[in-house]
Amino acid sequence: DAKTTQPTSMDCAEGRAANLPCNHSTISGNEYVYWYRQIHSQGPQYIIHGLKNNETNEMASLIITEDRKSSTLILPHATLRDTAVYYCIVRPRNRDDKIIFGKGTRLHILP
Amino acid sequence: NAGVTQTPKFRVLKTGQSMTLLCAQDMNHEYMYWYRQDPGMGLRLIHYSVGEGTTAKGEVPDGYNVSRLKKQNFLLGLESAAPSQTSVYFCASSYASLLGDTQYFGPGTRLTVL
Numbered sequence: 001d002a003k004t005t006q007p008t009s010m011d012c013a014e015g016r017a018a019n020l021p022c023n024h025s026t027i028s029g030n031e032y033v034y035w036y037r038q039i040h041s042q043g044p045q046y047i048i049h050g051l052k053n054n055e056t057n058e059m060a061s062l063i064i065t066e067d068r069k070s071s072t073l074i075l076p077h078a079t080l081r082d083t084a085v086y087y088c089i090v091r092p093r094n095r096d097d098k099i100i101f102g103k104g105t106r107l108h109i110l111p
Numbered sequence: 112n113a114g115v116t117q118t119p120k121f122r123v124l125k126t127g128q129s130m131t132l133l134c135a136q137d138m139n140h141e142y143m144y145w146y147r148q149d150p151g152m153g154l155r156l157i158h159y160s161v162g163e164g165t166t167a168k169g170e171v172p173d174g175y176n177v178s179r180l181k182k183q184n185f186l187l188g189l190e191s192a193a194p195s196q197t198s199v200y201f202c203a204s205s206y207a208s209l210l211g212d213t214q215y216f217g218p219g220t221r222l223t224v225l
Binding site: 034036041042043044045046049085087091100101102103104 | 115146151152153154155156170201203212213214215216217218219
């Protein structure tokens with residue numbers, strides 16, 4: 001079973017910030033939170049990851065709660081090209097372990 | 112840098128036929144993965160490899176075999192294809208790091224089994 005819970009779908013107006021939540025209440029201390037997205041018919045694309053501190057890169061920001069049981073991916077100024085399925089994954093530092101992608105959140109950016 | 116490449120891009124098989132999907136990466140990554148994705152589903156891990164000469168089972172390994180004879184290549188084999196194996200197959204690779212590992216995905220192979 002997936003270790004994360006995400007809403008099935010979300011809408012966001014173009015130009016606004018898109019906030020995608022993820023629950024990972026059983027996360028353990030050595031597990032990272034990763035976000036990927038998959039634009040229709042393409043391979044998944046890495047967005048960002050973090051352990052316990054908030055992270056920001058050129059694509060997005062990742063906010064992780066203090067208890068690490070949930071996180072939010074923020075796309076600061078959503079464009080139509082951000083329409084995709086977004087996957088939240090928890091991944092142990094020991095990578096000799098299975099990765100569960102789950103079904104993700106289908107984000108629709110509305111013009 | 113080509114990144115992760117997959118061949119072929121499309122294939123149609125008849126039930127019972129065999130085939131091999133090839134994944135190649137030029138990033139010197141230790142880890143490689145094979146996933147399948149069915150309509151409306153997320154990615155499911157088939158098999159993965161943590162280094163040359165090693166493989167391990169993922170979530171849905173039945174009906175597939177893999178080999179990692181060279182670090183840069185990861186092969187996925189279907190010995191006797193079944194219609195249930197109709198899917199899009201994605202390969203990925205990653206570099207082992209104490210800061211975590213980012214997976215880089217290939218463009219996918221669309222397989223139809225009739």
